Amino acid sequence: MAMAVLRREGRRVLLSSPSPAAAMAARSPAVSQPEIAPLGARSISTQVVRNRMKSVKNIQKITKAMKMVAASKLRAVQIRTENSRGLWQPFTALLGDAPNVDVKKNVIVAITSDKGLCGGINSTSVKVSKALHKLTSGPEKESKYVILGEKGKVQLIRDSKQSIEMTVSELQKNPINYTQIAVLADDILKNVKFDALRVVFNKFESVISFKPTMTTILSPEVMEKESESGGKVGDLDSYEIEGGETKSEILQNLTEFQFSCVLYNGALENACSELGARMSAMDSSSRNAGDMLDRLTLTYNRTRQASITTELIEIISGASALEG
Amino acid sequence: MKPRPPTPASIPTKLTVNFVLPYKSEIDNKEVDMVIVPATTGQMGVLPGHVATITELKPGVLSVHEGNDVTKYFVSSGFAFVHANSVADIVAVEAVPVDQIDPSLVQKGLAEFTAKLGSASTDLEKAEAQIGVDVHSALNAALAG
Amino acid sequence: MSATTAAVPFWRAAGMTYIGYSNICAALVRNCLKEPFKSEAASREKVHFSVAKWADGKQEKPMLWKLGDLTWFFMLQLSAQMMNKDLVPW
Structure with a gap:
């Protein structure tokens, strides 16, 4: 209350002797913030800085919470991913991996996330898919996209609209299970013609490291051709087919099953990578928010102290003017 | 790997x-x-x-x-x-x-699908009913043997 | 391998892929489990996603796959697809 009275006294003094006070007023804002308080206003407004501090603190709280949520979700998905890693290994042991197979119809299945705020993993997947698309297109060859996840769709719509065959979203509403992916794989197989399917996803190496990976699945006809011509798949001929059906029948079942297993593992790995990337993105976000908060606190204190000093000077000069 | x-x-x-x-x-x-x-x-x-x-x-x-x-x-x-x-x-x-299989559910399923197989009209329904019969008979055999 | 082409299995002749066949088998087996195994297996059967086909750079109407109990409704979906009908959302 007393301060307020003195302040009002000071204002009258201020109007009579504007120069020292104005000089004070002009100096402090230049030091602290770009918003210059209008000349003649009382104390430098700390309200603006205080508002910023409040919002930055809120952001820090939110990003910390998001990091915790991602960490807890990650633990659950990581277990399932590790369990599913054994699923594709038998297929690779049997059929080998032929990434540089040259075929007419390529379909690139890009697995991305639906939600954002997960760092750069979606951009890396899209970059790899685009590079693959360039590699596999040309005269007599064509390549199409099947996109899982909103983020990939948004990025690929911009320049490759014509090559998109199918998009899938809302995949992560329930925890990913094999049945869901199998139904999806079934849908893809029924609607998209392909000679080779290339699944692009981010493999989960550790909480901070995700490697973009590509798996190739050949259609049964191409597989037969490759096995006859020798090479890695050449060993296929040495296997006896038990079941009395033809080799192509078994191969067809096998490639369909392989696709769904590989897609399942890829979707899980990508989900893990997404959660890990979100954890680290939110972590660095919280840290940045913390740094910003420190800087703002310093500014706030400086501003506050400057305004107190200004007040004191005015009061003292006012008092000395009254005396003498 | x-x-x-x-x-x-x-x-x-x-x-x-x-x-x-x-x-x-x-x-x-x-x-x-x-x-x-x-x-x-x-x-x-x-x-x-x-x-x-x-x-x-x-x-x-x-x-x-x-x-x-x-x-x-x-x-x-x-x-x-x-x-x-x-x-x-x-x-x-x-x-x-x-030992995690429930015998009563197996019997029920077998009966249902055998009935479906009889009443199936399209190829697809016949195939589905046939799959049902196959799976349930195999389950039955597993429980017995 | 024998040169005689064996008849394709009945399910492939009816339009199913191997994935469809194996999913139906798995769902039927899960259905015949005792409790509590049955309820843990139920979490392995939930399906939910939405697919949109593209033609000429334009997105067509998306189709939502939403299945709780896979056993019966998988077959419904298959038959709906065969007849090109819209899926019954539920």
Whole structure:
């Protein structure tokens, strides 16, 4: 209350002797913030800085919470991913991996996330898919996209609209299970013609490291051709087919099953990578928010102290003017 | 992926088995004496030194023999690969220990699908009903034997 | 391998892929489990996603796959697809 009275006294003094006070007023804002308080206003407004501090603190709280949520979700998905890693290994042991197979119809299945705020993993997947698309297109060859996840769709719509065959979203509403992916794989197989399917996803190496990976699945006809011509798949001929059906029948079942297993593992790995990337993105976000908060606190204190000093000077000069 | 062992010169004494399901690896690199898989042509026994084979599985019982222990699983469908180096990979979509199956539900399902098979009109319905009958009869046989 | 072409299995002749066949088998087996195994297996059967086909750079109407109990409704979906009908959302 007393301060307020003195302040009002000071204002009258201020109007009579504007120069020292104005000089004070002009100096402090230049030091602290770009918003210059209008000349003649009382104390430098700390309200603006205080508002910023409040919002930055809120952001820090939110990003910390998001990091915790991602960490807890990650633990659950990581277990399932590790369990599913054994699923594709038998297929690779049997059929080998032929990434540089040259075929007419390529379909690139890009697995991305639906939600954002997960760092750069979606951009890396899209970059790899685009590079693959360039590699596999040309005269007599064509390549199409099947996109899982909103983020990939948004990025690929911009320049490759014509090559998109199918998009899938809302995949992560329930925890990913094999049945869901199998139904999806079934849908893809029924609607998209392909000679080779290339699944692009981010493999989960550790909480901070995700490697973009590509798996190739050949259609049964191409597989037969490759096995006859020798090479890695050449060993296929040495296997006896038990079941009395033809080799192509078994191969067809096998490639369909392989696709769904590989897609399942890829979707899980990508989900893990997404959660890990979100954890680290939110972590660095919280840290940045913390740094910003420190800087703002310093500014706030400086501003506050400057305004107190200004007040004191005015009061003292006012008092000395009254005396003498 | 761990590299696979090369084909040995002589027949090994044990078979290395990998039995994987989408949600877990049931058996991982375990050495056993024999496995019997439910191939589409019937129960197929796999011993160490078996010729390299690819076989599709039909709904049935998979048994793993190790010494005197026999572990039985009911497998819904999948594939089994036997490699020349006496490694057997079995990939199944769903596999349950036989004691987790409920006999009353099996009987009910069998009756339902047999009825459906009779009343089916389109090819698709007939196929679905046939699958139902096959699976439930296999479940029945697994519970009995 | 024998040169005689065996007849395709009945399910492939009816338009199912191997994945469809194996999923139906698995769902039927899961249905015949005792409790509590049955309820843990139920979490392995939930399906939910939405697919949109593209033609000429334009997105067509998305189709939502939403299945709780896979056993019966998978077959419904298959038959709906065969007849090109819209899926029954539920």
